[in-house]
Amino acid sequence: MISCIDITHEYPAHGGRRRVLDHVNFDLEPGQKLGILGRNGAGKSTLVRIIGGVEIPTAGEVRRSMSVSWPLAFSGAFQGSLSGIDNLRFICRIYNLDYDSTRAFVDDFAELGRQLGEPVKTYSSGMRARLAFALTIAIEFDCYLIDEVIMVGDARFTRRCQEELFEKRGDRSIILVSHEMNFIRTVCDSAAVIHNSHFTMCDSVADAISFYDSL
Amino acid sequence: MTTLLQSFAVQGTVIWALILREMQTRYGRENIGFLWIVGEPIIFCAGVAILWTLIRPSHEHGLPMTAFVVTGYVPLTMWRHCVGRGVKAFEANGALLFHRHVTPLDILLARWVLEVAGTLLAGAIVAFGAIFLGFMEPPVDVGLLFLGLLFQMVFCLGCMMLIASASERSDLIEKFISAVMYLSIPLSGAFVMVSWIPEKYQWILLLSPSVQSIEMVRAGQFGPAGHAIYDVIYATWSIALLSLWGLSLTLRSRRFITVI
Numbered sequence: 001m002i003s004c005i006d007i008t009h010e011y012p013a014h015g016g017r018r019r020v021l022d023h024v025n026f027d028l029e030p031g032q033k034l035g036i037l038g039r040n041g042a043g044k045s046t047l048v049r050i051i052g053g054v055e056i057p058t059a060g061e062v063r064r065s066m067s068v069s070w071p072l073a074f075s076g077a078f079q080g081s082l083s084g085i086d087n088l089r090f091i092c093r094i095y096n097l098d099y100d101s102t103r104a105f106v107d108d109f110a111e112l113g114r115q116l117g118e119p120v121k122t123y124s125s126g127m128r129a130r131l132a133f134a135l136t137i138a139i140e141f142d143c144y145l146i147d148e149v150i151m152v153g154d155a156r157f158t159r160r161c162q163e164e165l166f167e168k169r170g171d172r173s174i175i176l177v178s179h180e181m182n183f184i185r186t187v188c189d190s191a192a193v194i195h196n197s198h199f200t201m202c203d204s205v206a207d208a209i210s211f212y213d214s215l
Numbered sequence: 216m217t218t219l220l221q222s223f224a225v226q227g228t229v230i231w232a233l234i235l236r237e238m239q240t241r242y243g244r245e246n247i248g249f250l251w252i253v254g255e256p257i258i259f260c261a262g263v264a265i266l267w268t269l270i271r272p273s274h275e276h277g278l279p280m281t282a283f284v285v286t287g288y289v290p291l292t293m294w295r296h297c298v299g300r301g302v303k304a305f306e307a308n309g310a311l312l313f314h315r316h317v318t319p320l321d322i323l324l325a326r327w328v329l330e331v332a333g334t335l336l337a338g339a340i341v342a343f344g345a346i347f348l349g350f351m352e353p354p355v356d357v358g359l360l361f362l363g364l365l366f367q368m369v370f371c372l373g374c375m376m377l378i379a380s381a382s383e384r385s386d387l388i389e390k391f392i393s394a395v396m397y398l399s400i401p402l403s404g405a406f407v408m409v410s411w412i413p414e415k416y417q418w419i420l421l422l423s424p425s426v427q428s429i430e431m432v433r434a435g436q437f438g439p440a441g442h443a444i445y446d447v448i449y450a451t452w453s454i455a456l457l458s459l460w461g462l463s464l465t466l467r468s469r470r471f472i473t474v475i
Contacts, residue, residue: 079311086236093232
C-alpha cells in the first residue's frame with residue numbers, strides 16, 4: 001500500500017510561495033489503478049513526483065509498503081550524455097538486474113536497434129519514451145507511476161504498452177496522469193481530481209471525469 | 216541487523232554503479248578513457264615536480280626538492296580535485312536522484328573515491344618514477360606517511376560534503392570558491408613547512424588540517440631530518456568535526472536539490 005499523509009507542497013513564486021498541493025490524503029491499495037485528473041499546472045505531476053520520491057514535500061509524508069517505480073515521464077531517469085546502453089547498464093546495476101536478459105527485453109520492447117548505442121540526448125521524444133517505458137517495465141515494481149508518457153508513441157507502441165502493463169502486469173497498482181479521458185475510462189478503476197491545490201477522490205471514474213469536464 | 220547490513224549492501228552497489236557511471240561520463244571511451252582519472256593528476260604532479268626540480272635549488276632548508284614537491288603537491292591536488300568536484304555535484308547528478316535509493320551522499324562518496332584513488336595512484340606512480348630515476352629517496356617511515364594521507368583523505372571528504380551542500384543552498388558559494396581555493400594555497404602547507412616560519416606565527420599554519428596531514432606525510436618521507444610539526448590529536452578532532460558538519464548538511468540537502 002502507498003499512503004499519502006497530509007502532503008502539502010509549496011513552490012517559491014514571485015517573492016512569495018505558491019501552494020500547489022494542500023493536505024493531500026489518500027491510500028493506494030495493491031492492484032488499484034488510480035487516474036489523476038486536473039488542468040495544466042494543477043499539481044498532478046508534482047504529486048506523482050512526490051509519491052515517487054523525486055521531490056520532497058514541504059510537509060507531510062509518503063509511506064510505501066510496496067515497491068514504487070520512478071515517475072515515468074517525458075524527462076528524468078536518464079543521463080542525456082550517456083548512450084541508451086550505458087543508461088541501461090546503470091539501471092541494471094542499481095536495481096540488481098541481470099544485464100543480458102534486461103538488454104534482450106529492452107531491445108525487443110523499445111525496438112531502438114543500433115540507436116541504443118547513441119547518446120540519449122540525440123533521441124526523439126518517441127524514442128526516449130519507448131526506452132523509458134521499456135526500462136521501467138523491465139523492473140518488476142508493485143506500483144508504476146505514469147505521467148502522460150504512454151500517449152507519445154505510435155499505435156503499435158501503445159498496443160504493446162497496453163499488453164505489457166495492463167495485461168501481463170494486471171495485478172500491479174498504477175497511478176496514471178492523463179488528459180486522455182477515454183484512456184482513463186478504460187484503464188482506471190478509480191480516479192481523483194486536483195483543482196485549486198485540493199485533491200478530491202471521486203466515487204467513480206465517471207464522476208471524476210464529469211467533475212473534470214465541469215472545471 | 217540484517218536490514219542494516221542489507222541497506223549497506225544496497226548503498227555499496229549504488230556507489231559502485233555511480234563510480235562506473237562517473238568514469239564513463241567524464242572520460243568516455245576515447246583514447247585511454249577512464250585511465251585519465253590517474254592520467255590527469257600525473258600530468259599535474261609530474262609537471263610540477265619536474266619544473267621545480269629544474270628551476271629551484273636542489274635543496275631547500277636541507278630537504279631535497281623533488282621529494283618536497285611530490286609530498287606536498289599530491290595531497291594538495293587531492294584536496295583541490297575533491298573540492299572542485301564537490302561544487303554543484305548534486306545539480307550535475309540531479310537525474311540520478313530519480314532513483315530513490317540513490318542519495319546525495321552516494322553521489323559524493325562515488326566522486327570522492329574516484330578523486331582519491333586517482334591522485335593516490337598518480338602520486339605513487341610519480342614517486343616510484345622519481346625514486347627509480349634517483350631524484351628521490353624512499354620514505355623513511357611508510358606508516359606515518361600513510362597516516363598523513365589518511366587524514367588528508369578524510370579532510371577532503373569533509374570539505375567536499377561541506378562545499379557540495381553549501382553550493383546547493385547558495386549560488387554565491389560557486390562564485391567565490393575558486394578564488395578562496397587559490398588564496399588558501401599558503402594555508403595548505405604544500406609549499407612550506409611549519410618549522411620554516413617564525414615560531415610565533417606557526418600556530419596559524421597549524422590550525423589548518425591540511426597542514427597537519429602534509430606535515431605527517433613529510434615526517435614519514437624525511438624522518439627526523441624533516442623537522443615536521445604536527446598534532447595527531449588536533450588533526451583527529453578538527454577533521455572529525457568538519458566531516459560531521461559536512462555529513463549532517465549533506466544528509467539534509469535532498470530538499471534543496473531540484474531534480475529535473
